[in-house]
Every structure is written in structure tokens, then in C-alpha cells.
Amino acid sequence: MRxxxxxxxxxxxxxxxxxAADGQAVDTAFLGFTMSPHEECAVEEAVQLxxxxxxxxxxxxxxxxxxxxxxxxxxxxxxxxxVLLPITGPDWDPQRTAAAIAAAITExxxxxxxxxxxxxxxxxxxxxxxxxxVRVAHALARPIVNGIKGIEVQGDVLVAxxxxxxxxxxxxxxxxxxxxxxxxxxxxxxxxxxxxxxSKKVAVAQVxxxxxxxGQKMVTLMPAAEQVSATVILxxxxxxxxxxxxxxxxxxxxx
Amino acid sequence: xxxxVVEHDRGTMSPASWEALAAARKLGETHxxxxxxxxxxxxxxxxxxxxxxxxxxxxxxxxxYGPELWxxxxxxxxxxxxxxxxxxxxxxxxxxxxxxxxxxxxxxMVANVVEFGDGGxxxxxxxxxxxxxxxxxxxTHLVTIAHHAFAADESPNSATATQLSVQLDPTxxxxxxxxxxxxxxxxxxxTAPVVVSGGRGVGSAEGFAxxxxxxxxxxxxxxxxxxxxxxxxxxxxxQVGQTGTRIAPDLYIAxxxxxxxxxWVGAMASKKxxxxxxxxxxxxxxxxxxxxxxxxxxxxxxxxxEVRRRRASRP
Ligand SMILES: Cc1cc2nc3c(=O)[nH]c(=O)nc-3n(C[C@H](O)[C@H](O)[C@H](O)COP(=O)(O)OP(=O)(O)OC[C@H]3O[C@@H](n4cnc5c(N)ncnc54)[C@H](O)[C@@H]3O)c2cc1C
Ligand SMILES: Nc1ncnc2c1ncn2[C@@H]1O[C@H](COP(=O)(O)O)[C@@H](O)[C@H]1O
Numbered sequence: 001m002r003x004x005x006x007x008x009x010x011x012x013x014x015x016x017x018x019x020a021a022d023g024q025a026v027d028t029a030f031l032g033f034t035m036s037p038h039e040e041c042a043v044e045e046a047v048q049l050x051x052x053x054x055x056x057x058x059x060x061x062x063x064x065x066x067x068x069x070x071x072x073x074x075x076x077x078x079x080x081x082x083v084l085l086p087i088t089g090p091d092w093d094p095q096r097t098a099a100a101i102a103a104a105i106t107e108x109x110x111x112x113x114x115x116x117x118x119x120x121x122x123x124x125x126x127x128x129x130x131x132x133x134v135r136v137a138h139a140l141a142r143p144i145v146n147g148i149k150g151i152e153v154q155g156d157v158l159v160a161x162x163x164x165x166x167x168x169x170x171x172x173x174x175x176x177x178x179x180x181x182x183x184x185x186x187x188x189x190x191x192x193x194x195x196x197x198x199s200k201k202v203a204v205a206q207v208x209x210x211x212x213x214x215g216q217k218m219v220t221l222m223p224a225a226e227q228v229s230a231t232v233i234l235x236x237x238x239x240x241x242x243x244x245x246x247x248x249x250x251x252x253x254x255x
Numbered sequence: 256x257x258x259x260v261v262e263h264d265r266g267t268m269s270p271a272s273w274e275a276l277a278a279a280r281k282l283g284e285t286h287x288x289x290x291x292x293x294x295x296x297x298x299x300x301x302x303x304x305x306x307x308x309x310x311x312x313x314x315x316x317x318x319x320y321g322p323e324l325w326x327x328x329x330x331x332x333x334x335x336x337x338x339x340x341x342x343x344x345x346x347x348x349x350x351x352x353x354x355x356x357x358x359x360x361x362x363x364m365v366a367n368v369v370e371f372g373d374g375g376x377x378x379x380x381x382x383x384x385x386x387x388x389x390x391x392x393x394x395t396h397l398v399t400i401a402h403h404a405f406a407a408d409e410s411p412n413s414a415t416a417t418q419l420s421v422q423l424d425p426t427x428x429x430x431x432x433x434x435x436x437x438x439x440x441x442x443x444x445x446t447a448p449v450v451v452s453g454g455r456g457v458g459s460a461e462g463f464a465x466x467x468x469x470x471x472x473x474x475x476x477x478x479x480x481x482x483x484x485x486x487x488x489x490x491x492x493x494q495v496g497q498t499g500t501r502i503a504p505d506l507y508i509a510x511x512x513x514x515x516x517x518x519w520v521g522a523m524a525s526k527k528x529x530x531x532x533x534x535x536x537x538x539x540x541x542x543x544x545x546x547x548x549x550x551x552x553x554x555x556x557x558x559x560x561e562v563r564r565r566r567a568s569r570p
């Protein structure tokens with residue numbers, strides 16, 4: 001199978017998210033960077049499918065030159081090829097991002113053959129637009145289902161599972177296909193030393209993105225309202241148990 | 256006119272749809288779109304939340320949910336009815352269907368809106384820990400609203416139903432639900448009144464046994480942080496947070512969890528939060544309603560014992 005995974009470089013905030021003075025981005029001065037857990041699982045799924053069915057996995061991102069870090073991380077887990085669509089300045093809006101990714105995929109497929117499966121995260125960790133994968137699938141005229149937590153290849157059909165309020169829904173999607181996956185589909189591996197060394201040697205291909213801005217424009221970021229409540233310290237160590245159970249009775253949890 | 260796409264599962268309307276109808280009604284004249292014959296019985300319920308008309312779409316292909324078909328129906332409804340805004344639920348299905356419609360119509364789509372204002376729309380980012388004000392340049396605004404951001408208040412109206420005809424390509428049936436495995440009855444992480452959650456501080460998979468005992472004593476369930484799922488101590492179905500489950504129990508007990516923002520957004524809707532942590536400066540402790548400073552391996556069993564003792568001594 002030829003599998004493509006699309007990931008996005010995002011900051012990894014800790015206890016809180018600070019906004020830059022101009023209100024246009026997260027203040028990343030003291031932050032590391034990562035990809036969404038959903039996308040990490042998409043990478044793991046691609047590697048597992050290749051281990052099982054043969055073929056090759058490719059990872060792609062549209063982002064700053066520094067997104068090389070996320071591409072190489074994927075490579076260290078077993079992805080063979082990496083593609084960067086370099087941009088400078090602020091994030092592109094979802095329509096523009098999707099158009100550029102779809103065009104790049106068309107170019108990659110013209111050179112090396114079609115991808116059987118393209119994986120996206122269910123939503124990006126930072127902007128959470130819930131749409132880039134769906135737009136790319138439509139541009140390529142391929143089926144897509146989001147929220148996938150289980151993939152099984154049966155010939156030229158994918159059996160894909162998704163969790164809903166009512167239970168598990170099962171889809172049978174013909175290949176070539178696109179899926180948006182959720183964390184929990186697998187347990188991503190950690191890179192091995194060998195994997196890390198190999199990832200340094202992977203040649204990152206570049207495709208220059210070119211697409212018109214879409215109709216959604218960010219004006220400013222704002223902190224979410226925080227409920228500030230002074231914490232009542234009920235005690236220290238096991239001696240606090242009586243005070244805890246008093247509280248449970250008071251709030252009506254102890255029935 | 257604002258068109259609300261009603262989210263339903265085989266004719267059962269989702270509570271998030273009530274919120275969508277109530278939110279839309281405050282913005283202008285509201286019509287509803289129901290997809291599939293199974294939803295025909297919803298007209299009265301839709302009217303109760305203030306819609307004046309229901310556009311019903313019937314087709315043999317629409318027997319069960321399918322994202323591509325539903326998106327195609329919404330796109331054709333936009334072309335036929337020309338609404339100024341299409342609004343639906345910011346749920347797995349709602350966001351998915353709207354994204355399909357947006358892709359077909361080549362229009363922008365704004366997910367998880369929490370406020371409609373003069374300066375533009377306000378939406379959530381980072382699973383709810385950050386807000387974004389944005390503007391939309393489009394003939395029809397495609398919007399989903401964040402769950403729980405708008406009250407599902409009623410404003411009874413009698414809605415009239417009409418049929419809307421669509422042309423559907425049978426190949427789109429390729430993404431219709433083929434089968435489903437119903438969930439066993441019982442409390443789930445999302446619905447439990449009490450959640451006892453453990454983080455890296457629990458130390459091992461076995462370390463969760465005392466947390467399970469406390470949860471059982473309080474008729475609750477066990478949850479965990481992502482550090483725990485990554486270590487393979489618990490299944491991801493137990494994970495609370497941005498990429499896990501959002502919960503809103505009466506009481507959340509966070510044991511050995513530092514309170515990273517991505518964990519906090521999943522737990523912040525809890526009515527009360529009790530943090531048990533060795534570190535008095537941990538974010539979970541400073542944000543919680545109550546805290547016990549100490550080793551969870553001693554504190555948790557002591558609480559369970561005290562719960563049992565009090566119960567036993569009741570008349
Ligand atoms: C995009 C993104 C999405 C994410 N989504 C999620 C998510 O959905 N859910 C989630 O949980 N995380 C999520 N994370 C990860 C998150 O950032 C944190 O890494 C994670 O929540 C940390 O888990 P923890 O609190 O268990 O571990 P730690 O941060 O290591 O905290 C352990 C805590 O245990 C305390 N402790 C240690 N020993 C004891 C003891 N004996 N008794 C009492 N206390 C003790 C310590 O003081 C500390 O506070 C996400 C991250 C990213 C970047
Ligand atoms: N800049 C990007 N580069 C590569 N993939 C992206 C990018 N932005 C979004 N994606 C992919 O699209 C998915 C959905 O993103 P979004 O629509 O922003 O929620 C993400 O989980 C990624 O897999």
C-alpha cells in the first residue's frame with residue numbers, strides 16, 4: 001500500500017496558553033512543538049499498515065521550515081518519505097491549506113503513482129477547524145470518513161470503525177480512500193535510536209504551495225474565560241479523609 | 256433565513272440539535288432541514304425550539320447516516336433555499352457534514368462557534384482553552400456551534416413540513432454506516448456522576464486498583480490522563496481531555512494529575528473538582544475547588560475506608 005499522512009506542526013503548551021502581544025498567535029517563546037495526538041496515531045497507523053501489507057508511507061506538512069522537526073519525527077517511527085510545503089508568516093486558513101495540499105498530492109501522484117490511502121487527524125490540535133481532510137478528499141474525488149478508531153484492509157475495501165453515542169459504527173470504504181483518525185486507534189511507538197539516526201538521512205522533498213486565501217479571516221485570539229475559585233485545602237495525607245468525606249456528603253455525592 | 260441541519264440518529268434528535276435551533280432562532284427566521292424519512296416525526300419537537308418550517312428530504316439512499324450523502328443534501332438545500340446561514344451542531348457528525356457541504360460549495364466553514372457578535376464570530380480553539388474572533392466573507396455562512404455554549408431553551412412555534420427534492424449519486428452510498436455494534440448499557444465516562452481519574456503519579460497499571468475501589472464506592476467510573484494511556488496503563492477510552500472524552504460529572508477526583516491545559520479542558524465542566532497531589536503548586540491543585548496534599552497511594556484508600564465506615568454507621 002502507498003499511504004500518505006498529513007500532519008501539522010503546533011506548539012505544545014503546558015499549564016496555560018499565552019497569547020502573543022499582537023493577539024495573532026500563541027506566544028511560543030518558551031514552548032516546544034509537536035503534532036496533534038490524532039496525527040501521531042495516523043502516523044503510527046500508516047507504519048503498521050505498511051508493516052502488515054507492504055508498501056511505503058509518506059508524511060506531508062504545510063508549515064514553516066521548522067516543521068522539518070515533525071517530518072523527521074514521523075520518519076524516525078518508520079515513515080520512508082517526507083514532503084514539506086513551506087510557508088512563511090501566519091497559518092493559512094483551512095480552504096487555502098486544503099487547496100495547497102490537494103495540489104501537492106496531485107503532483108506527487110503524477111510522479112510516483114497514486115496513494116491507496118491518505119490519513120488525516122480528525123482535527124488539528126491548535127485551530128481545530130474539522131475540515132482540511134474533508135476538503136482534500138473532495139478535491140481528489142475520493143471518499144472520506146472522519147473519527148476513525150479502527151482500520152482493517154480487506155482486499156480493495158477498508159473496514160473502518162468509529163465510536164458514536166449509540167455504539168460503534170462500521171463503514172466499508174472502497175480504496176483509494178481518505179480517513180480522519182482519532183487518538184485511541186492505536187498506541188504510538190516511541191522512536192528507537194536506530195530510527196532517529198535513519199530519520200536524519202531522509203531527504204525532505206519540497207513542493208511550493210500556491211493557493212488563494214479562503215473566506216475565513218482570523219481577527220484576534222482571546223483567552224477563554226477561566227472560572228477562578230480559591231482552592232479549599234482539605235488537609236494533608238491520609239488524615240484528610242474525614243474532611244474529604246464531609247465534603248462528599250455536603251455536595252450530595254455520598255448516597 | 257437560517258437553515259438548521261438537524262442532527263438525528265435514525266429519528267432520535269440529538270440534544271445538541273436543540274441548542275442549534277435555539278441559537279439560530281435568536282439570530283433570525285429559522286428553518287430546519289431533516290435528512291431521511293426516519294426524521295419525519297421530529298416536526299413538532301423542531302417547532303418547540305422555534306423553527307417555522309421543516310424541509311424534509313427523502314431518498315432510498317438516506318436510510319442510515321452517511322457523511323458524503325448528508326453533506327451533498329446540505330449543499331443542494333443551500334442552492335435550493337438560499338439561506339444566509341446554515342447552522343448545525345459542533346459534534347462529530349455536525350462538523351463532518353458541514354465540512355462536506357463546505358467542500359462541495361467551496362465556501363468557508365467556521366467550526367465550534369460560541370458567540371455571534373457585531374465584530375464577527377467567536378469560536379473555540381485548542382479544544383476550548385483559547386478563543387478566536389474571526390470574520391467570514393461568503394454569500395452563505397456555514398457554521399457549527401460548540402456543544403453546551405448555547406442554552407436549549409424552547410419558544411414554541413408550529414412548524415410546517417414540506418418536502419425538498421434532491422438528486423443523489425448512488426456512488427455516495429459508499430460511506431453510509433454498514434453495521435453498528437450497540438454499546439452495552441451502564442454508566443460511561445461521559446455520563447458518570449463521579450469520575451476518579453489517575454495520572455502519571457499513580458505509578459503503574461496495578462496502581463489503579465485503589466482508584467477503581469473508590470470509584471465503585473461512589474457509583475462512579477475511572478478516568479485517566481494521556482500520560483497514562485501513552486504508558487499503556489489504561490485504555491484510551493478512559494482518557495479525559497482535548498483528544499479524549501469531555502466530561503461534566505458532579506465530582507471529578509484527579510489523583511496524581513498535573514493539570515496540563517489539554518487535560519483541564521476535558522474536565523473543567525465538572526461541577527466540583529478535588530485534586531489529590533503531592534505538589535501543592537500543581538496546576539490541578541490551584542484550579543480545583545478542593546485539594547488534598549499528599550501521596551495518592553495513602554490518601555485514596557483512606558477516603559474509601561472512610562466512605563465505607565460512614566455508610567456502615569448510618570442508622
Ligand atoms: C495537542 C495535545 C492534546 C493533548 N490531549 C490530552 C488529553 O486529551 N488528555 C490529557 O490528559 N493530556 C493530553 N495532552 C497531554 C498533556 O499536555 C500532559 O502531558 C498530560 O496531561 C500529563 O499527564 P499527567 O498529569 O498524568 O502527568 P504529569 O504532568 O507528569 O503529572 C503527574 C502529577 O502527579 C503528581 N504526583 C506524582 N506522584 C504522586 C503521588 N504519589 N501522589 C500524588 N500525586 C503525585 C505530580 O506532582 C504531578 O502533578 C495533550 C497534549 C497535546 C500537545
Ligand atoms: N498545515 C497543515 N499541514 C498538513 N496537514 C494539515 C495542516 N493543517 C491541517 N492538516 C491536517 O488536517 C487535519 C484537520 O485539520 P483542521 O481542519 O485544521 O482541523 C489535521 O489533523 C491534519 O491531519
